[in-house]
Each structure stands twice: as C-alpha cells, then as structure tokens.
Amino acid sequence: MPSVLPDGEPVPDDGALPPHALADAGRRPLGFYLHVPYCATRCGYCDFNTYTASELRGSGGALASRDNYADTVAEEIRLARKVLGDDPRPVETVFVGGGTPTLLPAADLGRMLAAIRDEFGLAPGAEVTTEANPESVGPRYLEELRAAGFNRVSFGMQSARQHVLRILDRTHTPGRPEACVAEARAAGFEHVNLDLIYGTPGESDDDWRASLDAAVAAGPDHVSAYALIVEEGTQLARRIRRGEVPMTDDDVHADRYLIAEERLTAAGFSWYEVSNWATTDAGRCRHNELYWRGADWWGAGPGAHSHVGGVRWWNVKHPGAYAQALAEGRSPGAGREVLGDEDRRVERILLELRLVDGCPLSLLKPAGARAAEKALADGLLQPEPYEAGRAVLTLRGRLLADAVVRDLVD
Structure with missing residues (x-):
C-alpha cells in the first residue's frame, strides 16, 4: 500500500x-x-x-x-x-x-x-x-x-x-x-x-x-x-x-x-x-x-485504495485519522477520481498486457497498433495470439514490458 x-x-x-x-x-x-x-x-x-x-x-x-x-x-x-x-x-x-x-x-x-x-x-x-x-x-x-x-x-x-x-x-x-x-x-x-x-x-x-x-x-x-x-x-x-x-x-x-x-x-x-x-x-x-482485470474491490484501512465501476478512491493514511473518521460516522476517504473511457482503456492495456492472456488488440489506437506490429517484428509479442487478436508478451517482451506498454497506449 x-x-x-x-x-x-x-x-x-x-x-x-x-x-x-x-x-x-x-x-x-x-x-x-x-x-x-x-x-x-x-x-x-x-x-x-x-x-x-x-x-x-x-x-x-x-x-x-x-x-x-x-x-x-x-x-x-x-x-x-x-x-x-x-x-x-x-x-x-x-x-x-x-x-x-x-x-x-x-x-x-x-x-x-x-x-x-x-x-x-x-x-x-x-x-x-x-x-x-x-x-x-x-x-x-x-x-x-x-x-x-x-x-x-x-x-x-x-x-x-x-x-x-x-x-x-x-x-x-x-x-x-x-x-x-x-x-x-x-x-x-x-x-x-x-x-x-x-x-x-x-x-x-x-x-x-x-x-x-x-x-x-x-x-x-x-x-x-x-x-x-x-x-x-x-x-x-x-x-x-x-x-x-x-x-x-x-x-x-x-x-x-x-x-x-x-x-x-x-x-x-x-x-x-x-x-x-x-x-x-x-x-x-x-x-x-x-x-x-479491472474488477471491483473495496480497500479498507489507512491509505487503502478502492475501485468500483470506474470510480477509484483512497483512504486517509494515518491510523489515528482513519479511526477518527469512522468514529464520527464519516467515510475515511481522502480523495477520489472518476475514470473516463480513455483512462480505463489505458489502464486495461497497462495491466492486462502483463498477463499470460495479454490484452485485446482492439484496445489499441492507430499509433498503438503500429507499435504492436513493430513489437511483433522485434520478437516482443507472440505471433499466434497476435493473429487471434491479442497482444501477448514473449519472454523478451516481459523483460521490456514497461517499454512495450508505453508504446501500445499511444
């Protein structure tokens, strides 16, 4: 946390x-x-x-x-x-x-x-x-x-x-x-x-x-x-x-x-x-x-983060402030953000590309799709899943996962 x-x-x-x-x-x-x-x-x-x-x-x-x-x-x-x-x-x-x-x-x-x-x-x-x-x-x-x-x-x-x-x-x-x-x-x-x-x-x-x-x-x-x-x-x-x-x-x-x-x-x-x-x-x-996979979770405790239906929020950090808010009948939430469609698209690529199933190529914009083609040619994405419409990292791609993600979210 x-x-x-x-x-x-x-x-x-x-x-x-x-x-x-x-x-x-x-x-x-x-x-x-x-x-x-x-x-x-x-x-x-x-x-x-x-x-x-x-x-x-x-x-x-x-x-x-x-x-x-x-x-x-x-x-x-x-x-x-x-x-x-x-x-x-x-x-x-x-x-x-x-x-x-x-x-x-x-x-x-x-x-x-x-x-x-x-x-x-x-x-x-x-x-x-x-x-x-x-x-x-x-x-x-x-x-x-x-x-x-x-x-x-x-x-x-x-x-x-x-x-x-x-x-x-x-x-x-x-x-x-x-x-x-x-x-x-x-x-x-x-x-x-x-x-x-x-x-x-x-x-x-x-x-x-x-x-x-x-x-x-x-x-x-x-x-x-x-x-x-x-x-x-x-x-x-x-x-x-x-x-x-x-x-x-x-x-x-x-x-x-x-x-x-x-x-x-x-x-x-x-x-x-x-x-x-x-x-x-x-x-x-x-x-x-x-x-x-971007599902819903409630994070309870000081500094804990939650996400429900595209709304993300986080609690106050200190245990004393956290307990005080609840004792007074208030949410301990310190702030929140409502994710837009573009935020959620980018987060899906960021997170799902790290998984063995990868992420759908349909999430990519034209620049990201071109980057995916180059990543495939460079041996960073697996050919067979790519032909089936998914970006899945190779072993070399896993070593460079952060760089691949940065290119694909464009």
Missing part, C-alpha cells in the same frame, strides 16, 4: 458513489482488501503506508492502537455495505495485506473476515489470503487462521541468504519461511505463496539461484519474484546515496528475471503475470487477478 496518496476530488462524508458506478455491477467480481498498517520494524526498502510502535507513540493516541483495529476495520466494512446498498454480489476474494497483518491476533483477522461474511457473504470457494511475516506465525497461529476461514497465505521470504536479508533489514532467519510453508500445509492451507526480491545490492547470481531453489524445495504452489525498486525517502535509498551499498542496474535485473523463469519453469511453475508463477491455475492469486 503506497505511502504517497494522489490528489483527487473530495469523497462525500457518507462515501456515496455516483449512480453509474453500480450499473451492471453484477457482471463484475467483488473483492475486499484489508490493510493492516503495523510493523515490528521498518524494512530498509519499504515505502508502504506502515507504522512501527515508536512511530505511532504520541501520534493519534488510542485511536491509532492495533488493540481495537479489527473493530475499526469492521466499521468500514459496514460502511461499504451502506454505500453499495442492495448490491447482491457475494465477495469472491479477500486479501489482508500490510504492514504485517500477523502482528494482530489470529482472532482479530478472523473478526474482520467475519464482518465481510456477515455484511456481504462469501462466494462458494472464495479465496481468502493473508500476508505473513515468517517470524510472526507458528503452527498454532496458522491453525487458528485456517479455522477462521483463511485458505491462502503469503510469506515474505525475499531471500535465502543472510547477507541479502541484512541489506533489506529483514529480521527473519534463513530457513524460517520454508518451515512456515510446511506449517501452513499441516494447518490445512492448500495454497501457499513465497514472495522473493531480486536485485538487492550485494546479491550475486548464485545467491539468487539459491533463493529460488530454496523456495521451490519448500513446496509452495505460488512464487512471486519482484525486482527491487529503491524508493526515495527509504533507508536503503539513503544508504545508496551515501555510497554504503551499490545500486543494482537494469541489466542485472534482467539476468535475474531470466534465472527465475528458467528455475521456476523447470520446477513445474508457469508464469501467469510478469512477476508471478503458479504450479496450477487454481494456485494463481485470484485477488490480484481481480486488480489486473
């Missing part, structure tokens, strides 16, 4: 949406994202809207406390029910992210999920995920999560090498994420993800191979692998600026991506989004697919 919020028009105090946002809602899936903004420590690369205990002390008082956080989020879920009115859709996906959601008791995460179930109902086979720090869970905690209705868990592994974890300011020990996968399986979780980061200063190709091999050997059915982005204002950015650690260049990122594709494919994983691989279709993260 990004720490910087965009500008936008005011959100009404009651959170009401324009009538057109709910038109044809029944044709779109509905999901919930629940943001838990608390962390035990701040990782050096993190630019998310998160807070440690020391950062909250004296800032927002009891309203910012995590002790009553589940009740506060439940209030926003009840607000969502009022705003969406008689919308009959059950919730198809729930994703609890952070921060470190598992700093809260498992019962608190269960109460937030119960509020969604009570207000909206969960669709049969709904996907219910939480992120977890490997050091913040154990077998009993995972069993409680599973009993509460969670059926997917995502562990932040990042690397199997201690010196890489140290640069990232990750506090878990190598081997603990792999043990968590076994504990999650024993607790009854069918779907388990490991998050990895490549391109950390000081990481070698062999370090990255070792991390991939360790992740695969642990037995998850999903692996996410993201290039490290050094965000301004983070501790890591300051260390790089001072010359304490080197900056990793784009060529290194490309090499590491190719290593990931080779290792994961050999282990039975298939890419379905540029940074995500799964062993089966059922193992894909359906909640993230909901984002990438």
Whole structure:
C-alpha cells in the first residue's frame, strides 16, 4: 500500500458513489482488501503506508492502537455495505495485506473476515489470503487462521541468504519461511505463496539461484519474484546515496528475471503475470487477478485504495485519522477520481498486457497498433495470439514490458 496518496476530488462524508458506478455491477467480481498498517520494524526498502510502535507513540493516541483495529476495520466494512446498498454480489476474494497483518491476533483477522461474511457473504470457494511475516506465525497461529476461514497465505521470504536479508533489514532467519510453508500445509492451507526480491545490492547470481531453489524445495504452489525498486525517502535509498551499498542496474535485473523463469519453469511453475508463477491455475492469486482485470474491490484501512465501476478512491493514511473518521460516522476517504473511457482503456492495456492472456488488440489506437506490429517484428509479442487478436508478451517482451506498454497506449 503506497505511502504517497494522489490528489483527487473530495469523497462525500457518507462515501456515496455516483449512480453509474453500480450499473451492471453484477457482471463484475467483488473483492475486499484489508490493510493492516503495523510493523515490528521498518524494512530498509519499504515505502508502504506502515507504522512501527515508536512511530505511532504520541501520534493519534488510542485511536491509532492495533488493540481495537479489527473493530475499526469492521466499521468500514459496514460502511461499504451502506454505500453499495442492495448490491447482491457475494465477495469472491479477500486479501489482508500490510504492514504485517500477523502482528494482530489470529482472532482479530478472523473478526474482520467475519464482518465481510456477515455484511456481504462469501462466494462458494472464495479465496481468502493473508500476508505473513515468517517470524510472526507458528503452527498454532496458522491453525487458528485456517479455522477462521483463511485458505491462502503469503510469506515474505525475499531471500535465502543472510547477507541479502541484512541489506533489506529483514529480521527473519534463513530457513524460517520454508518451515512456515510446511506449517501452513499441516494447518490445512492448500495454497501457499513465497514472495522473493531480486536485485538487492550485494546479491550475486548464485545467491539468487539459491533463493529460488530454496523456495521451490519448500513446496509452495505460488512464487512471486519482484525486482527491487529503491524508493526515495527509504533507508536503503539513503544508504545508496551515501555510497554504503551499490545500486543494482537494469541489466542485472534482467539476468535475474531470466534465472527465475528458467528455475521456476523447470520446477513445474508457469508464469501467469510478469512477476508471478503458479504450479496450477487454481494456485494463481485470484485477488490480484481481480486488480489486473479491472474488477471491483473495496480497500479498507489507512491509505487503502478502492475501485468500483470506474470510480477509484483512497483512504486517509494515518491510523489515528482513519479511526477518527469512522468514529464520527464519516467515510475515511481522502480523495477520489472518476475514470473516463480513455483512462480505463489505458489502464486495461497497462495491466492486462502483463498477463499470460495479454490484452485485446482492439484496445489499441492507430499509433498503438503500429507499435504492436513493430513489437511483433522485434520478437516482443507472440505471433499466434497476435493473429487471434491479442497482444501477448514473449519472454523478451516481459523483460521490456514497461517499454512495450508505453508504446501500445499511444
């Protein structure tokens, strides 16, 4: 959940949406994202809207406390029910992210999920995920999560090498994420993800191979692998600026991506989004697919973003301000924007091109269509889907995905 919020028009105090946002809602899936903004420590690369205990002390008082956080989020879920009115859709996906959601008791995460179930109902086979720090869970905690209705868990592994974890300011020990996968399986979780980061200063190709091999050997059915982005204002950015650690260049990122594709494919994983691989279709993260395909989701929590029917809004960032708004019966929304047809066309290309199914060529304007022809000739798009009317990236195209997208949206 990004720490910087965009500008936008005011959100009404009651959170009401324009009538057109709910038109044809029944044709779109509905999901919930629940943001838990608390962390035990701040990782050096993190630019998310998160807070440690020391950062909250004296800032927002009891309203910012995590002790009553589940009740506060439940209030926003009840607000969502009022705003969406008689919308009959059950919730198809729930994703609890952070921060470190598992700093809260498992019962608190269960109460937030119960509020969604009570207000909206969960669709049969709904996907219910939480992120977890490997050091913040154990077998009993995972069993409680599973009993509460969670059926997917995502562990932040990042690397199997201690010196890489140290640069990232990750506090878990190598081997603990792999043990968590076994504990999650024993607790009854069918779907388990490991998050990895490549391109950390000081990481070698062999370090990255070792991390991939360790992740695969642990037995998850999903692996996410993201290039490290050094965000301004983070501790890591300051260390790089001072010359304490080197900056990793784009060529290194490309090499590491190719290593990931080779290792994961050999282990039975298939890419379905540029940074995500799964062993089966059922193992894909359906909640993230909901984002990438422009469906509807309500984001509850400080700084959380929502999208319903072409209206996008975001909440105030600070936990104290967020809780205060809900305590006063107001929407915690800080701003919103209504997306026009052109905005939605561009976003579809931006997001869908990253998927294994690609995006329809019919979305492209003449300049974009010419760019697609050139991308095909340059080996960046796959010929067979192109002939069928879709732009699908090749492996080389995935390495240059941002550049391809920039050309196709013209």
